[in-house]
């Protein structure tokens with residue numbers, strides 16, 4: 545299996561992975577979200593990685609640009625969403641490899657903070673920590689019982705503790 549940056553001609557593969565991973569319930573909404581983000585200039589710079597085996601798409605991860613109030617344009621932040629692995633290849637480490645490779649590339653390009661709203665049992669395995677208690681408010685209010693789903697990871701030293709505020713996405 546190899547992980548590569550997706551290119552515009554990969555779009556149908558990317559959307560197929562999303563549709564399969566999220567199923568009939570959430571799939572259509574996620575497909576629209578991904579299509580929109582990939583074509584939205586304000587989501588850039590973005591990172592879209594595709595996991596492939598012999599040309600067959602198995603997984604996809606997307607990171608898009610975000611801003612933090614009080615630190616607009618002075619802190620480089622992204623949101624991880626969505627992460628998807630096709631059902632027949634789940635639980636074989638593909639999701640983890642996509643996260644790891646994404647974080648490696650983002651770190652190398654100077655991104656400081658990565659946020660995710662996701663499964664609180666899954667993302668801490670890959671270095672994410674509860675974001676609320678570190679001073680980061682989510683874009684939309686999160687019910688108390690799901691507070692631990694809002695997570696962050698610093699990719700550069702000295703950012704956590706110095707930066708705090710509310711996340712927002714540039715005009716979309």
Ligand SMILES: CC(C)(COP(=O)(O)OP(=O)(O)OC[C@H]1O[C@@H](n2cnc3c(N)ncnc32)[C@H](O)[C@@H]1OP(=O)(O)O)[C@@H](O)C(=O)NCCC(=O)NCCS
Pocket residue numbers: 565566626627628629630633634635636637638639640641661662663665666
């Ligand atoms: C979540 C998802 C991306 C994980 O990818 P993956 O390749 O299956 O995950 P990995 O192989 O890296 O990790 C597997 C481990 O994560 C756990 N895991 C997978 N999905 C999980 C979930 N929703 N909540 C908690 N743990 C989960 C598995 O139980 C497994 O644990 P184990 O190692 O103890 O057996 C994949 O299951 C998926 O596409 N799910 C549907 C879409 C989705 O929910 N996306 C995430 C949105 S936040």
